[in-house]
Amino acid sequence: MIIYSVTISVEETIEQEWVQWMREEHIPEVLATGKFLNCRFSKLVSHKEPGAVNYSAQYTCTSKEELKDYQTNFAPALQQKSMVKYADKMLAFRSELEIIEDLLA
Structure with a gap:
């Protein structure tokens, strides 16, 4: 399993609007690609x-191949859409994590 982690710094002046956009539009669009199992926001x-x-x-996906497919075929358009909407009011940093083991408390 792979976690595709996107850390975003957002200006306080747009925080509430941006959070609503993430919940109602962006995250559902990313999940609609079919490449991820879920998202923790x-x-x-x-x-x-x-x-x-x-x-x-x-975002959690089953393999590096699924993530690569997302990054090649879907991410550029979705990231561009984000930048057009919020331009210089947000900055994103992306990283990939491989799940070694799920431990339960």
């Missing part, structure tokens, strides 16, 4: 920048 509470808030969207 979180707000970072341990790191604060003046004038900005940070969020994390972590």
Whole structure:
């Protein structure tokens, strides 16, 4: 299993609008590609920048191949759509994590 993690820094002035857009439009569009099993959407509470808030969207997929297919065939258009809508009011950092083991408490 692979986690595709997108960490986003958003200007406070657009936070509520952006969160609503993520919940109602962007995350559903990413999941509609059929490449991910789920998404965990979180707000970072341990790191604060003046004038900005940070969020994390972590999408789970079954393989590196599925992620590669998403990155090649779907991500460019979805990322472009984000940039057109929010231009210089957000900054995203993407990383890939391989799940070694799921542990239950």
